[in-house]
Amino acid sequence: MAAMLEVKNLGISFGGLRAVNEFSISIDKGELYGLIGPNGAGKTTVFNLLTGVYKPDTGVIMLDGKDITGRKTIEISKAGIARTFQNIRLFGGMSVKDNVKAAMHNHFVYSPMAGLFHTSSYRNAEAAMDGKAMELLKVFELEKDADLMAVSLPYGQQRRLEIARALATEPKLLLLDEPAAGMNPQETEELMDMIRFVRKKFDMTILLIEHDMKLVSGICEELTVLNFGEILAQGKTSEVLKNPDVITAYLGE
């Protein structure tokens, strides 16, 4: 099977600090892949490199066979990478539905003039966006909260809305940055079901950063472990978690 994401020798330095060094990874289409490591290992930096927030000093990023290295964030979003954030970054003052609609901008086009004068192209695009947004919200059981302000949602639902918003960009690859952070065991359990469901329903390739080992071992097929910006171990989840180097990095000597 062809790789959805193929990364080779990715690296970036901040001043004298080599934050990520020789990072390589290959994720197949439809795979659920985990990126783990101690705090400060460079996991979120990898996400920022993949989404063009940082420009890599070295390396190549291929998405679905297309080279996206060094491209701008907006181009990478159009190419098909979407993400959620470790600290939730919703558009708090917008409604739940408008958050999802805001992420559909590349897929529905009408001119500002059409918007101003409410022409039929405007109404059709808006109706289509409304319909698609409600469909996504239904998947995440947020449809009855569609008109609430995003900021007024409870924490767990905000996390789900972030995933819904990311999916609204119609990505090929979904990056989840610590989706279970701050969740209790039951919410984590529900989240695992939801991630599995999203992969199946949208035929999605997912790369996630997580600290919750139960979640990682429960749903990820393959893992990469980062430590001090370098790859410590890579491979099948069950094997990686038995690797003595990984155990040392997590638990100490």
Add this chain to the structure above:
Amino acid sequence: MSFLRNLINGISLGSVYAIIALGYTMVYGIAKMLNFAHGDVIMVGAYVVFVAMSNTMPAVPAVLLSIVICTGLGILIERIAYRPLRNASSPLAVLITAIGVSYLLQNLALLIFGSNPKSFASVVNVPDLKLAGGKLTITGETIVTIVASLVIVFALTAFINKTKPGQAMVAVSEDQGAAKLMGINVNGTIALTFAIGSGLAAIAGVLLCSAYPQLTPYTGSMPGIKAFVAAVFGGIGSIPGAMIGGILLGVIEIFGKAYISSQMADAIVFAVLIIVLLVKPTGILGRQIQEKV
């Protein structure tokens, strides 16, 4: 009767402040910067109409030309002066640049038109309205100004709440980084914000000079500062806030001139601002930001 006349004059002047304040408040809300050159775009708009009409262009095309030129000027200023500094480590860099752009525009106008005031012919062709048996006259300029500001506020609110580019503006104002990652064109959205704000500044310039027909290179500077005060007064970042702040400011200024002292009017305006900010630091309609600790 004089009370009523002052009130109407106040609302009229306040409507001009409101249109200018919309530009300040949108740019602040979306690009998170204070565009101190905004007042001088007003002056440019007024000069464009002045030059066009001196060359026998009729009023309506002259105003449209002025809107187009100011819109272009706004986009140009954002592109060459502000965008390169958007990610500068200190927000002061872009603020100081804005002050620089303001002086640049003023001095360019000084160079081209000289410092002598030009007398600006009103573009308004609406007859005065006489009420109460001729005791109360509402000028055509007043009527046009108030109507124009109301139309602008409603159109702008609808644009922001109901259209895709408008919603992109809200998203960018909430979180630029996240908006970019969701595929929203942040640079384009900010350019559009400057375009709209500067187009409105042209309209404000024309209305201001139609009511107070003296045009100098410094014409935009004081109304610019007062409109900034109005935007803060109403809650910077809020569109209805800019409208309310602008009108209140205009009414306070005219009442201050009429009943207290015409020399003190500006001081009274700024004193009221200080009092409002002491009582409600986010302005009348400003959003309370709760920082999580």
